Amino acid sequence: MTLTAFTLLLPTPHPCVLAIPLFSGKVAAGFPSPADDYVEKTLDLNELLVQKPAATFFVRAQGESMLGVGIHPNDILVVDRSIEAVPGKIVICALNGELTVKRLTRDNEQWQLKAENPNYPDIVIHEELDMVIWGVVTNVIHAL
Amino acid sequence: MQTLIALVDCNNFYVSCERVFRPDLIGKPVAVLSNNDGCVVSRSKEVKDLGIKMGVPVFQIQQLINQHQITLFSSNYTLYADMSSRVMSTLEAFAPSMEVYSIDEAFLDLTGVCHQDSIAYGDLIRKTVVRATGIPVCVGMGPTKTLAKLANFAAKKWCKTGGVLDLSDLVRREKLMRIVPVSEVWGIGSRTTLKLKQLGIHSVWDLATQSSQRIQKQFNIVVAKTVLELNGISCFQLEEISANKQQIVCSRSFGRRLTGYKDLFEAVAEFCSRAAEKLRKQHSVTGCMSIFIRTSPFNSQEPQYQRSATIKLVAATQDTRILITAADRLLKEIFKTGYGYQKCGVQLSQIHSESMPSQCDLFDFTDNDLPKDNRPLMTTIDQINRRFPKAISIAATGFEQSWKPKSERISPRYTTDWQDLVCVK
Numbered sequence: 001m002t003l004t005a006f007t008l009l010l011p012t013p014h015p016c017v018l019a020i021p022l023f024s025g026k027v028a029a030g031f032p033s034p035a036d037d038y039v040e041k042t043l044d045l046n047e048l049l050v051q052k053p054a055a056t057f058f059v060r061a062q063g064e065s066m067l068g069v070g071i072h073p074n075d076i077l078v079v080d081r082s083i084e085a086v087p088g089k090i091v092i093c094a095l096n097g098e099l100t101v102k103r104l105t106r107d108n109e110q111w112q113l114k115a116e117n118p119n120y121p122d123i124v125i126h127e128e129l130d131m132v133i134w135g136v137v138t139n140v141i142h143a144l
Numbered sequence: 145m146q147t148l149i150a151l152v153d154c155n156n157f158y159v160s161c162e163r164v165f166r167p168d169l170i171g172k173p174v175a176v177l178s179n180n181d182g183c184v185v186s187r188s189k190e191v192k193d194l195g196i197k198m199g200v201p202v203f204q205i206q207q208l209i210n211q212h213q214i215t216l217f218s219s220n221y222t223l224y225a226d227m228s229s230r231v232m233s234t235l236e237a238f239a240p241s242m243e244v245y246s247i248d249e250a251f252l253d254l255t256g257v258c259h260q261d262s263i264a265y266g267d268l269i270r271k272t273v274v275r276a277t278g279i280p281v282c283v284g285m286g287p288t289k290t291l292a293k294l295a296n297f298a299a300k301k302w303c304k305t306g307g308v309l310d311l312s313d314l315v316r317r318e319k320l321m322r323i324v325p326v327s328e329v330w331g332i333g334s335r336t337t338l339k340l341k342q343l344g345i346h347s348v349w350d351l352a353t354q355s356s357q358r359i360q361k362q363f364n365i366v367v368a369k370t371v372l373e374l375n376g377i378s379c380f381q382l383e384e385i386s387a388n389k390q391q392i393v394c395s396r397s398f399g400r401r402l403t404g405y406k407d408l409f410e411a412v413a414e415f416c417s418r419a420a421e422k423l424r425k426q427h428s429v430t431g432c433m434s435i436f437i438r439t440s441p442f443n444s445q446e447p448q449y450q451r452s453a454t455i456k457l458v459a460a461t462q463d464t465r466i467l468i469t470a471a472d473r474l475l476k477e478i479f480k481t482g483y484g485y486q487k488c489g490v491q492l493s494q495i496h497s498e499s500m501p502s503q504c505d506l507f508d509f510t511d512n513d514l515p516k517d518n519r520p521l522m523t524t525i526d527q528i529n530r531r532f533p534k535a536i537s538i539a540a541t542g543f544e545q546s547w548k549p550k551s552e553r554i555s556p557r558y559t560t561d562w563q564d565l566v567c568v569k
Contacts, residue, residue: 052276053230053233054230054231054234054277055275055276055277057566058559060565060567061567062567062568062569063569065569076565077568081277081278082275082276092568094168097168098569099567099568099569100568100569101568132167134167
């Protein structure tokens, strides 16, 4: 008799850690799986998305200013606050007290916050502007 | 090698947590209220500058709140606990050993870690923590915990320090001690302060220059050790492993007055559940439980009543159901109709490690209608509740929980609930 394979969704010791088994194959009753010795670990999405748990926050995107880099309304952004915001990074910043996501750029000593959508204007950073970098976006989680 | 202890303390911690997700409130007056939205428990600098004191009841400052448009929050302990663990785990990287002293403070042993420039190292700690978590901190350093505490107090008070101060230097130490009142010393409470003043001891310096033997005779060993600590002689060690609590208390004021037995019992049962959860988390059992109920002492118009009752449990337990059943008996003994109850609480004592066999087990044939201690069941419930908060509760805790404290101004659980993530445009 052959048992239908079970896809094991193991509850993990820590909440919020979802481990997905690396292998799951058909098991012949009475015989150990030949793959058993090869199962080394489970894949954990946190490992992929979160380098520094203490500094990583999830935020939700609104609006379409960053459609060009694949950030859609309602997507979840993974933000690492410990990463340095250098030109070229997609950053979260507090602009006049409001959290916003844009690409940080510097051309000819001029810092700007650029939208990735031609319909949105670029924001030139000047002294009177109340702007604080909040974190650097590392990943987008987009549901299909 | 000279010992160097640092105390890292978060600035206005609860307010700072709220501001991480509300950058619009930076530079504006913000206060966080206690359970039931009763008193001020955390104040931004702007609120402190208005002369609003810690612990003041909200109704006493209503005019200032309106006039200065102070933003108020109910306490969001889910958020603060998460932010606290982020701060603490960021700090762990800076020292080989660390003692988490409270939700917003930690002692770090920096001995041999930063050789020459302790200020630069303290500054690095500050910058790293605020960048990683958004929470600003101050760093106080010295050869003992008491001096680190004092240095932190000064670092917070005088912005000239840049939020980092090292009191290893004797000249600087004396200068500071001469201008700081003795009441600011770690562990010196208001009663001791009063007694010290009668002896002419006003400043920290006055205390530090006393003979510790004399102080021990007039006060106690703790104050004497404090004198030594102020002189750079370490008496209080870093406690890395948090000692298990010998007493667990869960109590709360209600959102409204409760008059009926059923409502009151629901609240008592809920506190039993919380207390039992804490008990199991530290792998302990309890042998004794007390409950108390009381009316509001602030309203002298109402008839006043307060009682407590204690039961020694036949066998030490960690089972929520046993505690709730016992609490039901206790409450029936002390409950009286005709009063508007404002607060109740549960206290567990005689706490032992769960691995210690309970001596009462042998005689466990006497009792009773109490359910049997079922540890696997409780472990399972805890596991489920950790994954799905509040998924399982004992029915006695009720569904409506009308006793729940007011928290009308609570912020979203930004970091622990997918529905509550902060939005970015």
